[in-house]
Amino acid sequence: MDAIEKWGVSVEEAVDLALQEMKLSRDDVEVTVLEEPSRGFFGIGSKLAKVRVERKAPVIEEKPEEVKEAPARKPGPIGKEEVRPEELVTPKDRQDRKPRERKDRDRKKKPRKEKRETVNIALDGIDKESLEITEDHEALTFLKEVTAKMGLKLDFTCRTGENLVYIEMSGDDSRTVIGKRGQTLDAIQYLTSLVVNKDNKAYIKVVIDAENYRAKRQRTLEQLADRLAGKVVKTGKQVRLEPMNPYERKVIHATLQSHPSVITRSEGEEPYRRVIIELKK
Secondary structure: OOEEEEEEOOHHHHHHHHHHHHOOOHHHEEEEEEEOOEOOEOOEOOEOEEEEEEEOOOOOOOOHHHOOOOOOOOOOOOOOOOOOOHHHOOHHHHHHHHHHHHHHHHOOOOOOOOOOOOOOOOEOOEOHHHOEEEOOOHHHHHHHHHHHHOOOOOEEEEEEEOOEEEEEEEOOOHHHHHOHHHHHHHHHHHHHHHHHOOOOOOOOEEEEEEOOHHHHHHHHHHHHHHHHHHHHHHHOOOEEOOOOOHHHHHHHHHHOOOOOOEEEEEEOOOOOOEEEEEEOO
């Protein structure tokens, strides 16, 4: 492993995690800080530190008198991520290639099918279309006050069910309220849940969404889980995901629960608990 990117509470922690996984010392690598950590505003919009750690290239001393012109290498097998060097393409290859290129350009392109977003997706077992729309709820009142103090202009739709409140936000500031990887949205949802459940005996589940982000994120995590499971099966090595909140970890676990070759587990302490995907023993 020549390079790796890691997250951490601080730059030092992220570097230590990378060094542990690469099994190298600090003198053997070069560190690039990709993102500085930030505490945010009352926890809203806080960010982890992100670094890229690369193994230093070995220093090779060359003696001028021993330097000889390297013989032309024969083209070897082209791998999945390799590109055939131009110097290995003979004039004959170029001549043979032109008719095929012209043929490809003349070939009628098939129209691409547009991807359709499914609006009514069962999010964590929630079918929002079955919920009742309401315009008066303490969660909605609190959310309007918080976003107004943040200077955000948003529209709200509040739906309620048995021990459940689901609020959707839309408008020009939707991306701002979502934040990087939904961190701001998660923080607002957490605060709203505290307010709603402060004096209630029965726990009320609070879900805050914006521009259908939760459903899109869920599909992204499911695809990520399938792709990484394939990587584990192919390489035989475990994969450690970045820290996730409990809901996102649950999506990964549920997606791979019935996988024939891999298992998942979680390790670490909140809020830096992460999922591990590894081969079944």
